[in-house]
Amino acid sequence: MNNPLPKIILASKSPRRQELLRLMDIDFRIVLKEVDESYPDHLSPEEVALYIATKKAEAFDETIGDEVVLTADTIVCIDGLILGKPETPEHAVEMLKMLSGRVHKVITGVCLLHKHKYNKFFDVSEVFFRKLTDEEITSYVEKYQPLDKAGSYGIQERIGLIGIERINGSYTNVVGLPTEKLYQQLKNL
Template structure:
């Protein structure tokens, strides 16, 4: 593996780390604080790509031969962007908004390698059944989903009991579209071609 560039995952998300491990990809985690604001007027996919690139740009001066992998996931319902909740009541309000409806999950990914930003995204449609107030409140109290766009983790109880179906990539909803990431890393020569 030494003839392949080292991959740096610039994410504190344990879910993204776990997905890369499950893909048998060697990486190390390096974190930097990045302002995740974005300009008005961007479409959902553009927002995810914009923030993913901002996260990668924070490493521009620090890396030479490594690959920096950044990602940003957003939830969108009826044209409204749902980011990470501010507190429990905000999380509960978001989940009530998602309950019984279709929403979209966008993950933007940026690979910084040799001064170039390779950006791509994936979108999945997620259908929640109607959730009871008790289901929502007990989930928020137990799981404290304050680090999750849209206030839920698909792999946690609310996702397991509430999501009827998904159109698109499951791992994209978790936070990293693994099939696309794998193909792009292979394309820039970062992985074994086997």
């Protein structure tokens, strides 16, 4: 019989990450700490996601016992430009227009802090959006208020359901947590 997975502290208020862990039958509790999510300009998108996920974990390093702290950061990247969370509904519309009819990358950096050791990994998925109408974009932003989502959209919401033609890579990575890689990493702790 495999060793049971360690106890998890999820350092995220994302309901999507919480739901993914529940669907994986992973017991966890949520502990939040404020962290500055700025990063050096010279980092690649993959490095940015890992850098921020690691900063989030470092906030727990002195106070953690035997539990594993799980932190993550998801970014959307198009033509080398990182699209974070939109600041306003108008900014969300602008981002979605930029993604419309194009391919972009979704990168999630994950950090597992266990016994003062940092286990870091990331996943990249390519997302192919069909050309969206202005009305589809504005009605989505008005109804779903995607200000808490990198790139201004949730794949599991209307714009993702009607706009995404295909994905190369992990679906759950686009949701916000590469569950396949996460499970393997947790088993190996």
